[in-house]
Amino acid sequence: MPLKSSFCYSVALATVATATLAPVASAATFNFSYTSSAGTITATVDGTLQPDNNTVFVSSISNTTFNGSPAPALPLTGSSVDSIFAGVITGQAVLSLDGSVLDFSACNTTTCNDEFGFFPAGFITPVAVFLSGGGYGSVFELFVITNYSLTPAGTTTVPEPATVLGLLSVAGVGLLCKGRKLEK
Structure with missing residues (x-):
């Protein structure tokens, strides 16, 4: 797996975990x-x-x-x-x-x-x-x-504001990763 793609998945996973665990x-x-x-x-x-x-x-x-x-x-x-x-x-x-x-x-x-x-x-x-x-x-x-x-x-x-921001971050990371995939 390329480094950029691995980074995208790692950031996305961390963001999902943060949003899911928020109070x-x-x-x-x-x-x-x-x-x-x-x-x-x-x-x-x-x-x-x-x-x-x-x-x-x-x-x-x-x-x-x-x-x-x-x-x-x-x-x-x-x-x-x-x-x-x-x-x-x-x-x-x-x-x-x-x-x-x-x-x-x-x-x-x-x-x-x-x-x-x-x-x-x-x-x-x-x-x-x-x-x-x-x-x-x-x-x-x-x-x-x-x-x-x-x-x-x-x-x-x-949902607490942190949860909403976390979910928006997941969407942002997804778009970022999708954009990088299309550039190849």
């Missing part, structure tokens, strides 16, 4: 519930389950209820930590299936006139904190893990 995240819908001293919030959370199979990067929250009644819509989500420093809702909202990772705010406006959220452990207190305002009861209290639930309702596999 895959899952876009999913989750059922959320948290019970505070003011009452119970339920919602549908859309997000991306990370490769650790626990952490969820939240993209939106909908169908919110408070104590069984429809509650104000919260179209904006973000990081509680980032938002407190910025003064407006910003950053990546994060929840986890087991409740160990919480950095989440959901608000009706950029200045959060109606909201609920979680501050991670170590930010305000040594343990996570839950807060809510307006139509979600007005509380600021320590997070109680037994009152928290985030469970998958549906999942769609989404």
Whole structure:
């Protein structure tokens, strides 16, 4: 096998292996519930389950209820930590299936006139904190893990950007090798 052809096959094989072994995240819908001293919030959370199979990067929250009644819509989500420093809702909202990772705010406006959220452990207190305002009861209290639930309702596999780039690289190497073969 000529050196150029051997090189093409080696690069193609390495690229396929890289693309195949890249982690895959899952876009999913989750059922959320948290019970505070003011009452119970339920919602549908859309997000991306990370490769650790626990952490969820939240993209939106909908169908919110408070104590069984429809509650104000919260179209904006973000990081509680980032938002407190910025003064407006910003950053990546994060929840986890087991409740160990919480950095989440959901608000009706950029200045959060109606909201609920979680501050991670170590930010305000040594343990996570839950807060809510307006139509979600007005509380600021320590997070109680037994009152928290985030469970998958549906999942769609989404390739990570590295996988997509890897597959594009395979196509590029294939075209390169095909072009070299035609030149002979």
